[in-house]
Amino acid sequence: MTDESLMLCVKKNDLDKAAILYERYKKKLYQFFMYKNYNDQEKSEDCVQQVFYRVIKYRQSYTEGNNFRIWVYSIAKNIQYQDFKEQVKMDAAHASYQTDEAYTLVNDEHQAMLQALKLLPEQYREVLVMSRFLGMKYDEIAEINNCSVGVIKTRAFRAINSLREAYFKIA
Amino acid sequence: MKREETERLLADYTSGEIAPADMQVLEACFVQDPALKKEAEEMRAVWNMIGNEAESKPMSDTMDTQFFAMLQNEKLATPSKTAKVVQINTNWLKAVAAVAACILAFVGGRFTGMPAPVVEYKTVYVKQPATTIPQPIQQVQVVKQQPTPEKVVAKAPQQQPVKKDSVIDNSALALELRSVYASERIGAVMKMTGKGNLTDADLRRLGLALREDPSPNVRLTILDALRPLASRANVQAVLISLLSHQNDELIKSSIVDLLIDTKSRQAIPQMIALLDDKTTNPGMQNKIKAGIESFLN
Missing domain, CATH: 1.10.1740.10 (RNA polymerase sigma factor, region 2, helix turn helix motif)
Structure with a gap:
C-alpha cells in the first residue's frame, strides 16, 4: 500500500x-x-x-x-x-x-563535518538534511518550504560548498 | 553562463539528480574551467561523506514503546465503526420507543378514562292547552259553506252541534283554568265566579285548583272569589275539606279566616285538629281559638 x-x-x-x-x-x-x-x-x-x-x-x-x-x-x-x-x-x-561557540579546527573528520553542519545557516542546513539524509528531491523540498526549486538548488549548493570549504581547510 | 545557473547545475550534479542535457552543459563548463571541475568533485566527496554520518546514532527502543502506547490511547478514545453503528441503532431505538410510548399513552388514556357522556337530543313537543276558545258554531258554519265530504268527515264527526250554553263555556273555562299561564288561570277563575251561578262542577274545579295550583296568587284569587259565596254550604264543605290538604300556611290561614267569618260550625272539628297539630303556626292557633270561642258565644 x-x-x-x-x-x-x-x-x-x-x-x-x-x-x-x-x-x-x-x-x-x-x-x-x-x-x-x-x-x-x-x-x-x-x-x-x-x-x-x-x-x-x-x-x-x-x-x-x-x-x-x-x-x-x-x-x-x-x-x-x-x-x-x-x-x-x-x-x-x-x-x-x-560562551561563544567558535569554530575550532579538529582533526577528526566526522566531528569536523558535524561542526561545519552546525555552523551552517538554518536554511542551508535544512535543505542539506532533507536532500541528503532524507532522500528528498529538490522539488519536494521546495514544496515543503513554499519556494521555487531554483532557490532550493542554490541553497543546496551553498550548503555543500560551505562544508567543502570547511572540510578541505582541515585537510 | 551565469554563476547562479552554474550553482544550480552543480547542486544537481552533487546530488545526482542532474539531467543528461544539463550534464553535457556542465561537462562543457568543466572543459573550459578545470577549477570548476575540481570544485564539483570536492562537493561530491563532501556529499558522500555526510551521507555516512547519518548512521552515527541509532534510535532507542523507548521511542517505539511510547509511540505504540500513544496509538493505543488514541484507539481507546476513538469509537470504532461497530460502536458507532450500535450507537446509531440505540438512538433510533430510543426514538421509536418514545413514539411508541406516546401512542400507547394516548390509546390507553382514551380507553381507560372516564367515558364521555352520551348526549341524546330529543325533540319534546309540549301539548299546551288551547288558549283560544273553540267556536263550534262557526265550525258548523264553515262546514255548511264548504260541504266537501272529506272536510266534513275530517272535522265534524266528533263534535255535536250544540248551542252556545254554560256547559260549553264552563269546559272552555276549565281548559283555561289548566293553562300554563297563571294570568290566564286567574282570568278563568274571575270569569267562572263572575257569572253568579256557580255550579257544583265549577266549585269542584275551583276546589281542585285551590288544592293543586302551583301559584299562590291563583289560589288566593280563588279564595277571594269564593268569599261572597262562603255562606253556601257546598262552598264551606269544599273549604273545610281543603284545610287538611293545604300545606301553604298563608292559604290555610285565609281559609280559616273565611270559615271563622262565616261562622261555619262544620269546620270546628277540622279546626280542633289543627289546634292539636303541633306544626300549626301559633298565630293561627290563637286565631282558631278565638274563632271557636266566638262560635260558642
Missing part, C-alpha cells in the same frame, strides 16, 4: 495503519531531527513522537491526493520551528553566561 492509501485508512479511524507509516518514516524523521538538533538523541526522539501524535490527532485534515511525505515533513518542520523559537528564548535567557 502506498503512504497515501495508508493515511486515508488512518483518516477513517483505522489506526493500525498508522503503525505501518510509523515504521516507514520513523528513521528518516529521526535523522532529520538529529541533524536539526545537533545529534541530541532524546530531543529528536521526542520530536518524532510529536510528529506522529499530530499525524494521528489531525488525521482528518489530511486531504486525499496530497503527497504524504510532503505533508509529514511539513509537520516535522513546524515542530522544529516551534522548538527553534523556544530554543532562541532559552539562549537569550542564558546569554550572560554562555
Whole structure:
C-alpha cells in the first residue's frame, strides 16, 4: 500500500495503519531531527513522537491526493520551528553566561563535518538534511518550504560548498 | 553562463539528480574551467561523506514503546465503526420507543378514562292547552259553506252541534283554568265566579285548583272569589275539606279566616285538629281559638 492509501485508512479511524507509516518514516524523521538538533538523541526522539501524535490527532485534515511525505515533513518542520523559537528564548535567557561557540579546527573528520553542519545557516542546513539524509528531491523540498526549486538548488549548493570549504581547510 | 545557473547545475550534479542535457552543459563548463571541475568533485566527496554520518546514532527502543502506547490511547478514545453503528441503532431505538410510548399513552388514556357522556337530543313537543276558545258554531258554519265530504268527515264527526250554553263555556273555562299561564288561570277563575251561578262542577274545579295550583296568587284569587259565596254550604264543605290538604300556611290561614267569618260550625272539628297539630303556626292557633270561642258565644 502506498503512504497515501495508508493515511486515508488512518483518516477513517483505522489506526493500525498508522503503525505501518510509523515504521516507514520513523528513521528518516529521526535523522532529520538529529541533524536539526545537533545529534541530541532524546530531543529528536521526542520530536518524532510529536510528529506522529499530530499525524494521528489531525488525521482528518489530511486531504486525499496530497503527497504524504510532503505533508509529514511539513509537520516535522513546524515542530522544529516551534522548538527553534523556544530554543532562541532559552539562549537569550542564558546569554550572560554562555560562551561563544567558535569554530575550532579538529582533526577528526566526522566531528569536523558535524561542526561545519552546525555552523551552517538554518536554511542551508535544512535543505542539506532533507536532500541528503532524507532522500528528498529538490522539488519536494521546495514544496515543503513554499519556494521555487531554483532557490532550493542554490541553497543546496551553498550548503555543500560551505562544508567543502570547511572540510578541505582541515585537510 | 551565469554563476547562479552554474550553482544550480552543480547542486544537481552533487546530488545526482542532474539531467543528461544539463550534464553535457556542465561537462562543457568543466572543459573550459578545470577549477570548476575540481570544485564539483570536492562537493561530491563532501556529499558522500555526510551521507555516512547519518548512521552515527541509532534510535532507542523507548521511542517505539511510547509511540505504540500513544496509538493505543488514541484507539481507546476513538469509537470504532461497530460502536458507532450500535450507537446509531440505540438512538433510533430510543426514538421509536418514545413514539411508541406516546401512542400507547394516548390509546390507553382514551380507553381507560372516564367515558364521555352520551348526549341524546330529543325533540319534546309540549301539548299546551288551547288558549283560544273553540267556536263550534262557526265550525258548523264553515262546514255548511264548504260541504266537501272529506272536510266534513275530517272535522265534524266528533263534535255535536250544540248551542252556545254554560256547559260549553264552563269546559272552555276549565281548559283555561289548566293553562300554563297563571294570568290566564286567574282570568278563568274571575270569569267562572263572575257569572253568579256557580255550579257544583265549577266549585269542584275551583276546589281542585285551590288544592293543586302551583301559584299562590291563583289560589288566593280563588279564595277571594269564593268569599261572597262562603255562606253556601257546598262552598264551606269544599273549604273545610281543603284545610287538611293545604300545606301553604298563608292559604290555610285565609281559609280559616273565611270559615271563622262565616261562622261555619262544620269546620270546628277540622279546626280542633289543627289546634292539636303541633306544626300549626301559633298565630293561627290563637286565631282558631278565638274563632271557636266566638262560635260558642
